[in-house]
Amino acid sequence: STMLSRQAVRSAHAAARSAAPATKAPEQSTKLPSGLTVASVENNGPVAHLVLAFRAGSRYENGQQAGLVHHIRNMVGSDSKQYGGVQLVWSAAAAGSEIHSFSTPDYLGVRLSVPRDSSTLALSVLGHIAADPAFKEWELEDVLPTLKHDLTYLRTSDLVFEDIRRAAFRNGSLSHPLYASDFTIGKYSGDELRRFASSRLVAGQAVLYGANIEHERLRGYGDVHAPLKAESGSSAAASPYKGGEWRREGPGSLAHVVIAGQGAAAGDAAGLAAQAVLVASLGAGNALKFGAPAAGRGTLAGFSKQGDVGVSAFEQTFEGEGLVGAYVLASSSRVAEAVKGVARALKTFAADDLEAAKKRAKMDILRKAAHSADAATSRSMEILAGLKEGAVLAAIDNVTGSQVESAAKKASSNLSIASYGAIANVPYRDQL
Amino acid sequence: MASLVRSGSTASKIICGTNQQLPSNIGASLAASPKTVDVSSASTTPYSMQKAVTVPARQNSLFTNNIAVKGVNVTSRRLAHTDVSFPDFSKYRRESTLDASKPARDTEDPRRALPVAVYYGVGGMMSLWAGKEVIQTMVAYKAMAADQRALASIEINMSDIPEGQTKTFEWRGKPVFVKHRTKAEIAREKSVNVADLRHPQHDDERVQKDEWSVVIGVCTHLGCVPIANSGDFGGYYCPCHGSHYDGSGRIRKGPAPLNLHVPAYAFKDSSIVIGSN
Numbered sequence: 104s105t106m107l108s109r110q111a112v113r114s115a116h117a118a119a120r121s122a123a124p125a126t127k128a129p130e131q132s133t134k135l136p137s138g139l140t141v142a143s144v145e146n147n148g149p150v151a152h153l154v155l156a157f158r159a160g161s162r163y164e165n166g167q168q169a170g171l172v173h174h175i176r177n178m179v180g181s182d183s184k185q186y187g188g189v190q191l192v193w194s195a196a197a198a199g200s201e202i203h204s205f206s207t208p209d210y211l212g213v214r215l216s217v218p219r220d221s222s223t224l225a226l227s228v229l230g231h232i233a234a235d236p237a238f239k240e241w242e243l244e245d246v247l248p249t250l251k252h253d254l255t256y257l258r259t260s261d262l263v264f265e266d267i268r269r270a271a272f273r274n275g276s277l278s279h280p281l282y283a284s285d286f287t288i289g290k291y292s293g294d295e296l297r298r299f300a301s302s303r304l305v306a307g308q309a310v311l312y313g314a315n316i317e318h319e320r321l322r323g324y325g326d327v328h329a330p331l332k333a334e335s336g337s338s339a340a341a342s343p344y345k346g347g348e349w350r351r352e353g354p355g356s357l358a359h360v361v362i363a364g365q366g367a368a369a370g371d372a373a374g375l376a377a378q379a380v381l382v383a384s385l386g387a388g389n390a391l392k393f394g395a396p397a398a399g400r401g402t403l404a405g406f407s408k409q410g411d412v413g414v415s416a417f418e419q420t421f422e423g424e425g426l427v428g429a430y431v432l433a434s435s436s437r438v439a440e441a442v443k444g445v446a447r448a449l450k451t452f453a454a455d456d457l458e459a460a461k462k463r464a465k466m467d468i469l470r471k472a473a474h475s476a477d478a479a480t481s482r483s484m485e486i487l488a489g490l491k492e493g494a495v496l497a498a499i500d501n502v503t504g505s506q507v508e509s510a511a512k513k514a515s516s517n518l519s520i521a522s523y524g525a526i527a528n529v530p531y532r533d534q535l
Numbered sequence: 536m537a538s539l540v541r542s543g544s545t546a547s548k549i550i551c552g553t554n555q556q557l558p559s560n561i562g563a564s565l566a567a568s569p570k571t572v573d574v575s576s577a578s579t580t581p582y583s584m585q586k587a588v589t590v591p592a593r594q595n596s597l598f599t600n601n602i603a604v605k606g607v608n609v610t611s612r613r614l615a616h617t618d619v620s621f622p623d624f625s626k627y628r629r630e631s632t633l634d635a636s637k638p639a640r641d642t643e644d645p646r647r648a649l650p651v652a653v654y655y656g657v658g659g660m661m662s663l664w665a666g667k668e669v670i671q672t673m674v675a676y677k678a679m680a681a682d683q684r685a686l687a688s689i690e691i692n693m694s695d696i697p698e699g700q701t702k703t704f705e706w707r708g709k710p711v712f713v714k715h716r717t718k719a720e721i722a723r724e725k726s727v728n729v730a731d732l733r734h735p736q737h738d739d740e741r742v743q744k745d746e747w748s749v750v751i752g753v754c755t756h757l758g759c760v761p762i763a764n765s766g767d768f769g770g771y772y773c774p775c776h777g778s779h780y781d782g783s784g785r786i787r788k789g790p791a792p793l794n795l796h797v798p799a800y801a802f803k804d805s806s807i808v809i810g811s812n
Contacts, residue, residue, distance in 0.1 A: 412581075413589070467593075
């Protein structure tokens with residue numbers, strides 16, 4: 104038969120090539136009367152990623168509530184006001200879902216990934232476990248050991264990135280830690296958690312984001328069924344960048360050091376674009392898994408070639424503030440020159456090969472958006488920050504060298520430093 | 536705490552305060568603090584160092600760079616309850632069962648002695664009793680019927696029979712004469728010469744109370760029923776062959792060989808029970 108003749112196949116290929124390239128359907132977003140923002144994107148994937156996130160991160164704790172959000176994050180999956188926790192989690196799990204609760208200094212949320220066909224059930228479960236927690240006292244007691252486990256499994260980098268915020272923002276709200284400490288585990292009663300939840304877990308401070316789910320369904324749920332209070336909630340207190348240092352002695356022979364300066368705020372697409380180009384230009388080691396470290400390009404890449412030192416530029420952004428700088432890992436003998444070198448590189452930064460840096464920055468953003476689960480979490484937080492879809496990516500094209508250099512100057516003018524480990528030789532802030 | 540210290544030939548007792556003679560570090564507990572080793576940065580090759588900084592700093596996208604994540608249902612938690620200690624019940628167990636390596640069969644007999652004793656001992660006795668009840672019921676079933684047995688004795692009200700009269704009652708299929716004797720009749724019967732009688736029996740042998748004479752009304756000759764208050768001797772007369780009995784039922788004239796039979800009877804309150812069993 105001539106069904107699969109060579110000619111037919113060739114012409115089919117030609118037709119496919121000349122057809123319009125597959126474009127990503129744009130994100131659909133609705134702001135509901137209750138204040139809830141509902142957004143969804145259709146990637147035609149088999150797994151729906153549903154995120155319900157709130158502006159309820161650790162910055163919204165008051166001064167005596169360090170670690171409260173850690174308690175709330177770990178209590179996700181316990182009883183809600185209307186349903187039992189086991190009921191909710193098991194029914195979701197039986198539908199094939201995976202539930203993660205996350206928190207950053209700004210945001211607190213729950214991501215639920217589920218095969219598309221079971222997204223109705225999963226959506227209702229998500230609403231109850233994320234927005235309607237009951238914080239029953241006996242369940243809180245049972246959850247406290249998980250906080251201890253979290254502390255046990257903290258990496259050194261987690262510790263030192265918490266410290267850089269303490270150094271940079273001093274006693275502002277952005278310095279509040281993501282994790283409770285030994286003496287604050289169990290400090291908060293169910294009543295305190297409920298009070299925090301009733302003030303922060305409201306529709307006006309929330310986003311319901313879904314990847315691979317129909318927008319109408321998501322909006323219908325958010326409008327009618329979601330157990331969200333229709334309040335607008337209050338905005339965050341400002342936590343301006345101050346600059347400082349934090350030193351912590353620790354075991355081992357290596358020193359972990361983070362040097363950072365003021366960066367771009369979360370809603371500033373142009374600023375974030377310039378910052379992204381700056382970070383790409385500074386260099387961050389090889390993006391590829393198992394890739395040779397020497398292949399990493401950038402101003403800071405030279406430090407790691409000497410051996411015994413690892414350097415990577417990093418950036419973090421929060422509502423109203425940001426951090427940009429470098430993470431240095433060095434042995435005690437090399438750390439002084441490495442840290443001073445990094446600080447000098449930041450202060451004397453000159454944007455060369457801007458186009459390559461822009462390409463790397465764009466590649467970085469796109470590579471990290473490849474996995475829908477993390478992309479859904481990230482996009483939900485971008486929506487809360489006020490960024491349009493692909494805004495930073497589009498803004499990178501318009502970044503100029505002077506913008507990058509001024510970002511570097513802004514950061515290096517007031518550096519903060521946080522260190523952990525064998526810190527005897529780590530320079531102090533005024534020695535940078 | 537008071538403590539006694541001996542040193543050489545003297546002994547002094549410290550009532551309070553520390554004992555200055557003991558070494559100073561006795562009792563100071565040396566708490567060994569567990570050393571935590573930062574294993575993530577143990578290796579110092581350029582590759583590992585660079586990876587150790589790149590992964591935390593650049594792995595996630597910008598907004599998820601500083602994120603703390605908790606998996607809610609990503610692993611299954613098997614609750615092993617290894618913190619629960621099973622209490623020690625050895626104080627309450629039998630001594631023979633304390634050795635866990637001995638099979639239970641070896642200690643079965645003494646353990647089961649009491650239940651076995653109760654089951655077979657008490658149960659056995661109860662079964663024997665039950666068996667006895669069953670057999671007695673069966674045997675009693677085959678014995679005389681109760682209504683029949685009820686006829687084994689009759690009660691006669693003494694006030695029914697005035698003095699001087701004789702009444703006839705049926706007992707066990709036979710007529711019984713109950714005679715309420717007057718004093719003259721009693722004296723006459725008692726004064727009869729026993730040696731002259733065919734069946735020598737004094738009246739005292741034949742009555743319990745003198746005024747009451749109870750005899751079976753069957754002639755000892757050939758079994759006819761004599762007529763009361765007739766005959767030549769103030770007693771009974773059998774019309775079949777002409778036997779005369781006196782007021783005590785003894786044969787005086789005629790073919791009968793023996794006196795009228797006196798049944799077993801007893802006096803109960805104001806009645807005579809004939810055929811007391």
